Amino acid sequence: MVYLDYSATSPLLPEVKTAMLSAMEMTGNASSLHTPGHLTMNIIEDAREEIAKLIGAKPEEILFTSGGTESNNTVTNIFAGKNVAVSAIEHPSLLESAKLRCNTTIIPVDKDGRVSGRAFPAYDVPDFDGETKKDINKAHLSLVSVMLANNEIGTINDIKALAKEAHAHGALFHTDATQALGKIKINVKDLDVDYMTISSHKIGGPIGIGALYIKKGSPFTPLIIGGHQEHGRRAGTYQTVNIAGFGAAAKYANNHQTWEIYNDKIKPLRDELRKRILAEIPYSSSNTPKNHSLPHLLNCSFEAAEGESIQLYLDAEGDIIVSTGSACASGDGKPSHVIMATKNDAEIAHSSVRFSLGLDTTENDINHVMKYLPGIVKRLQGISTLTAGKIKKEDSYYA
Numbered sequence: 001m002v003y004l005d006y007s008a009t010s011p012l013l014p015e016v017k018t019a020m021l022s023a024m025e026m027t028g029n030a031s032s033l034h035t036p037g038h039l040t041m042n043i044i045e046d047a048r049e050e051i052a053k054l055i056g057a058k059p060e061e062i063l064f065t066s067g068g069t070e071s072n073n074t075v076t077n078i079f080a081g082k083n084v085a086v087s088a089i090e091h092p093s094l095l096e097s098a099k100l101r102c103n104t105t106i107i108p109v110d111k112d113g114r115v116s117g118r119a120f121p122a123y124d125v126p127d128f129d130g131e132t133k134k135d136i137n138k139a140h141l142s143l144v145s146v147m148l149a150n151n152e153i154g155t156i157n158d159i160k161a162l163a164k165e166a167h168a169h170g171a172l173f174h175t176d177a178t179q180a181l182g183k184i185k186i187n188v189k190d191l192d193v194d195y196m197t198i199s200s201h202k203i204g205g206p207i208g209i210g211a212l213y214i215k216k217g218s219p220f221t222p223l224i225i226g227g228h229q230e231h232g233r234r235a236g237t238y239q240t241v242n243i244a245g246f247g248a249a250a251k252y253a254n255n256h257q258t259w260e261i262y263n264d265k266i267k268p269l270r271d272e273l274r275k276r277i278l279a280e281i282p283y284s285s286s287n288t289p290k291n292h293s294l295p296h297l298l299n300c301s302f303e304a305a306e307g308e309s310i311q312l313y314l315d316a317e318g319d320i321i322v323s324t325g326s327a328c329a330s331g332d333g334k335p336s337h338v339i340m341a342t343k344n345d346a347e348i349a350h351s352s353v354r355f356s357l358g359l360d361t362t363e364n365d366i367n368h369v370m371k372y373l374p375g376i377v378k379r380l381q382g383i384s385t386l387t388a389g390k391i392k393k394e395d396s397y398y399a
């Protein structure tokens with residue numbers, strides 16, 4: 001099998017399995033005062049340290065959650081009823097929960113998925129000083145949320161500049177770094193963000209565990225209440241086994257500096273795949289910007305061929321695993337909100353396929369894809385009622 005769906009989820013690293021199995025041997029509840037309780041808490045605090053190190057945070061700024069979805073929901077819950085601005089291409093766990101809970105303005109993106117601080121909504125900038133800047137109960141823009149890297153097309157936004165702009169508007173700043181974690185170097189202090197969402201299963205850790213970085217002193221309201229865990233910030237008995245797995249995945253990334261491997265080894269493979277698709281497949285185009293994109297992700301559209309059909313044929317005929325849009329959105333039949341926000345074209349959206357490479361991806365895998373993909377696309381275009389060649393775009397192949 002050629003697995004090119006690492007952005008949906010990545011296989012458990014062997015080191016992660018070992019750490020999880022060892023944590024399974026523990027019987028203590030981490031909150032208990034007895035010895036097994038302490039030993040279990042040690043596992044959790046070791047993991048917290050590795051995760052903090054991976055993003056340049058202090059351990060006490062890391063809050064464990066059940067994943068990226070909960071971290072994003074936790075943030076929108078803090079700002080419930082407040083004025084917030086979020087980019088049009090956020091993950092649904094941010095976009096939908098912000099729309100439900102907050103007075104939300106959608107920040108438009110350009111054709112590559114980039115956000116400009118000039119597009120932030122106009123509110124009076126309050127005359128804040130020092131700590132009072134963190135008073136979110138004033139009727140101004142309270143929060144801006146823009147993802148560090150997009151999960152469908154891989155666009156990386158200039159978070160440092162956007163956070164600076166948000167702060168100048170008197171707003172706090174959150175970024176969803178779920179897809180960027182381990183793929184590019186991240187430092188929360190350098191980016192100067194107030195909150196950051198991360199998740200374990202995109203970096204070889206288990207599903208069902210994630211974290212929210214909360215800069216010391218930032219406003220906080222728990223989403224899940226009814227327990228003293230995480231200093232009252234998130235109730236529920238600690239998921240020691242998952243936390244140990246997340247910690248081991250973070251340790252792997254820290255020890256191997258995985259962002260360097262992605263840049264040196266995986267990005268050239270991604271670029272090769274892109275080059276070959278655009279050169280060999282008629283009516284193909286890339287939705288992933290050449291610059292400012294994650295090193296392992298490529299989203300392409302194949303006019304007059306349906307993305308889901310391409311996905312199914314690649315699986316059935318070539319044992320090649322890819323996805324359309326994001327795994328979370330697949331199957332609902334709606335065009336991707338990300339491609340609609342960037343390209344505003346339902347045909348381009350419906351014909352898009354996401355290839356996401358992992359640390360194990362090889363040149364042979366790329367060759368294997370290119371053995372099957374052109375024929376599958378040609379066959380689908382041949383039976384389509386749509387006419388390919390309607391849409392002319394730069395950076396595309398036209399027959």
Ligand code: PMP
Binds near residue numbers: 149
């Ligand atoms: N944000 C982004 C950008 C994601 O890609 C995902 C996972 N698809 C999530 C949040 C949700 O993370 P989790 O699966 O850990 O809930």
